[in-house]
Amino acid sequence: MAYTEDELKKELETKEYEYGFYTDIDSETFPVGLNEDVVKAISKKKNEPKWMTDWRLDAFSTWKSMNEPEWSNLKYKKPNFQDISYYSAPKKKPSLNSLDEVDPELLKTFNKLGISLEEQKKLSGVAMDVVVDSVSVATTFKDTLEEKGIIFCSISDAIQNHPELVRKHLGTVVPKKDNYYAALNSAVFSDGSFCYIPKGVRCPMELSTYFRINQAGTGQFERTLVIADESSYVSYLEGCTAPSRDENQLHAAVVELIALDDAEIKYSTVQNWFPGDKNGKGGVFNFVTKRGICHNRSKISWTQVETGSAVTWKYPSCVLKGNNSIGEFYSIAVTNNFQQADTGTKMIHVGKNTKSTIISKGVSAGKSQNSYRGLVQISPLAKNARNFSQCDSLLMGNDCGAHTFPYIEVQNKTAQIEHEATTSKIGEDQIFYCNQRGIDTEKAIALIVNGFSKEVLNKLPMEFAVEAQKLLEISLEGSVG
Amino acid sequence: MLEINNLHCQIEDKPILKGINLKINKGEIHAIMGPNGSGKSTLANVISGHEDYEVTKGSIYFKDQEINELSPEERAHEGVFLSFQYPVEIPGVTVTNFIKTAINESRKSKGQEEMPSSEMLKKIREKASLLEIDSNFLSRSLNQGFSGGEKKRNEIFQMAMMEPELAVLDETDSGLDIDALKIVANGVIKCSNENNSVLVITHYQRLLDYIVPDFVHIVMDGKVVMSGDKDLAKKIEEIGYDWLKKDNS
Numbered sequence: 001m002a003y004t005e006d007e008l009k010k011e012l013e014t015k016e017y018e019y020g021f022y023t024d025i026d027s028e029t030f031p032v033g034l035n036e037d038v039v040k041a042i043s044k045k046k047n048e049p050k051w052m053t054d055w056r057l058d059a060f061s062t063w064k065s066m067n068e069p070e071w072s073n074l075k076y077k078k079p080n081f082q083d084i085s086y087y088s089a090p091k092k093k094p095s096l097n098s099l100d101e102v103d104p105e106l107l108k109t110f111n112k113l114g115i116s117l118e119e120q121k122k123l124s125g126v127a128m129d130v131v132v133d134s135v136s137v138a139t140t141f142k143d144t145l146e147e148k149g150i151i152f153c154s155i156s157d158a159i160q161n162h163p164e165l166v167r168k169h170l171g172t173v174v175p176k177k178d179n180y181y182a183a184l185n186s187a188v189f190s191d192g193s194f195c196y197i198p199k200g201v202r203c204p205m206e207l208s209t210y211f212r213i214n215q216a217g218t219g220q221f222e223r224t225l226v227i228a229d230e231s232s233y234v235s236y237l238e239g240c241t242a243p244s245r246d247e248n249q250l251h252a253a254v255v256e257l258i259a260l261d262d263a264e265i266k267y268s269t270v271q272n273w274f275p276g277d278k279n280g281k282g283g284v285f286n287f288v289t290k291r292g293i294c295h296n297r298s299k300i301s302w303t304q305v306e307t308g309s310a311v312t313w314k315y316p317s318c319v320l321k322g323n324n325s326i327g328e329f330y331s332i333a334v335t336n337n338f339q340q341a342d343t344g345t346k347m348i349h350v351g352k353n354t355k356s357t358i359i360s361k362g363v364s365a366g367k368s369q370n371s372y373r374g375l376v377q378i379s380p381l382a383k384n385a386r387n388f389s390q391c392d393s394l395l396m397g398n399d400c401g402a403h404t405f406p407y408i409e410v411q412n413k414t415a416q417i418e419h420e421a422t423t424s425k426i427g428e429d430q431i432f433y434c435n436q437r438g439i440d441t442e443k444a445i446a447l448i449v450n451g452f453s454k455e456v457l458n459k460l461p462m463e464f465a466v467e468a469q470k471l472l473e474i475s476l477e478g479s480v481g
Numbered sequence: 482m483l484e485i486n487n488l489h490c491q492i493e494d495k496p497i498l499k500g501i502n503l504k505i506n507k508g509e510i511h512a513i514m515g516p517n518g519s520g521k522s523t524l525a526n527v528i529s530g531h532e533d534y535e536v537t538k539g540s541i542y543f544k545d546q547e548i549n550e551l552s553p554e555e556r557a558h559e560g561v562f563l564s565f566q567y568p569v570e571i572p573g574v575t576v577t578n579f580i581k582t583a584i585n586e587s588r589k590s591k592g593q594e595e596m597p598s599s600e601m602l603k604k605i606r607e608k609a610s611l612l613e614i615d616s617n618f619l620s621r622s623l624n625q626g627f628s629g630g631e632k633k634r635n636e637i638f639q640m641a642m643m644e645p646e647l648a649v650l651d652e653t654d655s656g657l658d659i660d661a662l663k664i665v666a667n668g669v670i671k672c673s674n675e676n677n678s679v680l681v682i683t684h685y686q687r688l689l690d691y692i693v694p695d696f697v698h699i700v701m702d703g704k705v706v707m708s709g710d711k712d713l714a715k716k717i718e719e720i721g722y723d724w725l726k727k728d729n730s
Contacts, residue, residue, distance in 0.1 A: 427569070428533075429569050430571060432531055433565065433568070433571075434571075434583075435530075435552065435554045436530075436553050436556075436557055436562075436563050437557055437639065437643070438554050438557035438558050438583050438584075438587040438590065439554060439582055439583055439586045440554045443582070443586060447571070447574055450573070450574070451571055452572060
């Protein structure tokens with residue numbers, strides 16, 4: 001039968017996290033707790049040079065003096081940072097020659113996720129640097145990339161093999177003391193990805209990393225650094241899923257993008273970490289700092305589809321330092337049950353003739369709270385800066401919330417700023433209309449949400465768009481009221 | 482095709498239909514007329530299975546099967562189509578994408594494969610030209626920013642695409658100027674044949690000049706108070722409903 005509100009609520013409650021399983025891989029895990037010795041031990045474990053160890057220690061001492069921010073529109077129990085293990089690596093680290101050498105348990109995990117490496121390689125030509133519990137275990141397409149001089153590897157490898165690049169750029173966009181979580185990440189990051197595109201090179205394929213959180217009680221602190229040298233281009237995809245867990249898992253990643261003159265970076269994310277169960281128990285705490293810097297005539301484009309995590313705190317931003325540079329932010333954030341998201345962007349206009357576009361789509365269902373928080377800042381030197389912002393919210397049912405916090409700071413009178421916002425609700429009349437055309441309620445919701453999100457979905461690379469569409473459907477099944 | 486027996490229905494405990502009887506055979510066009518609030522639109526919604534309307538008594542048979550318990554989408558799969566009086570907007574979903582989804586969902590329910598794109602495209606072109614719809618229109622978001630006339634034309638376009646066995650047209654003439662009315666009516670006529678049936682619900686006789694009904698029923702206060710042929714509609718147009726009220730009381 002077609003829906004009634006109660007029926008749908010029931011359906012929604014029984015909807016379990018699709019990827020909720022746990023892979024039994026032997027891990028080497030540090031005991032819980034965080035102090036200077038732990039930071040040193042992480043660095044030692046990874047055989048890092050002294051400058052890196054010192055960098056971490058400096059970040060750690062900064063972090064100790066900071067307080068966890070409280071300005072967000074989020075309510076959660078603060079994590080006990082002494083109750084987390086800061087290092088966990090698969091014990092049997094396979095060599096990178098072929099997939100056969102990868103732990104079969106791990107391959108099974110990928111198969112369950114439907115992201116088998118073989119398939120990915122064959123079908124989409126995507127080179128992947130797979131991160132499971134902080135350490136990269138397989139890297140593909142390396143040769144093709146090497147030919148072009150592109151470096152795509154784990155950040156640990158980059159510290160070993162390209163220390164000059166890492167040292168020059170690490171922490172230049174997101175300084176160690178930028179914020180509480182960024183400082184923590186700087187001190188204890190275990191691994192992550194590094195990418196360098198040389199001058200004038202157009203990266204021939206989408207670069208992709210799949211992240212997974214796998215150890216109970218293990219915080220994950222990824223560090224990503226992408227450098228696009230002059231006149232280069234790269235499209236980077238980041239997608240994540242995690243197994244279900246009872247205790248909250250902390251995730252505090254830092255992503256830094258550097259687009260030198262005339263370069264372009266497209267950074268796309270599909271995030272599907274465990275959102276907690278229907279009672280709001282468990283789920284990932286996601287505190288991410290993502291920022292890119294644009295030099296002259298360069299462009300950075302962030303696209304994100306956020307469906308997971310119990311708590312999301314994330315503002316992928318652009319510092320438009322160079323003249324004529326462009327920043328873009330396209331986002332879909334979906335919250336259901338007791339999920340909370342406080343997400344948006346910052347567009348900092350410094351250079352002349354800089355342009356930014358913000359398209360944010362929030363979908364809230366269940367008892368969730370979904371906030372957009374965005375800053376558009378035009379500095380005194382940013383002549384003829386332009387911004388267009390559009391924030392749309394879609395509500396399902398009567399128990400969820402959508403909030404918009406736009407901050408606009410203009411210090412140059414030549415600026416042109418536009419802000420549009422809408423809030424709508426999926427109506428019973430829309431559902432009935434679809435039903436009458438033979439489209440059942442689940443499919444109708446998917447259709448309506450996809451229509452609502454279309455402007456953002458269109459910005460994703462093709463194979464990612466399909467995955468993202470599926471995710472939207474999974475996240476919202478039966479959630480209209 | 483459709484047989485309604487002693488149908489009673491209420492919405493939020495307020496009785497609206499109080500014993501409707503109606504029988505529509507294959508190939509027939511029926512019209513239902515009646516004053517505001519008589520229950521015409523309710524009847525359309527009940528036939529399509531809208532769950533806000535509670536059937537308290539009576540039965541609806543469609544193709545000799547009782548459909549009281551079927552969901553709206555199941556009825557649609559069986560071949561019931563409702564042209565809405567107020568079609569809803571679905572932003573970001575194009576007319577083409579919507580009709581494609583609708584057709585394929587119905588096919589899926591019958592265990593059929595999705596319609597191949599080439600066939601779909603051909604059909605869309607054919608039906609669009611029938612209703613003088615240009616291709617531009619098909620890539621617009623469903624009903625968003627459509628004029629009244631465009632909305633109704635879009636309803637009939639969907640009807641033409643879905644080829645239902647029973648089409649219920651709820652106030653399809655409202656909001657149409659005379660040219661649009663002709664196009665829409667013409668579309669309905671071209672789609673109707675000896676294997677399907679049409680139920681036209683209207684306020685005015687105007688539409689019935691173009692879609693000529695075999696039978697006309699007058700509904701007042703939740704009941705069919707009189708049935709006749711197309712001349713009955715003309716009489717209503719001339720002298721209104723008041724004489725029926727007196728007759729009926």
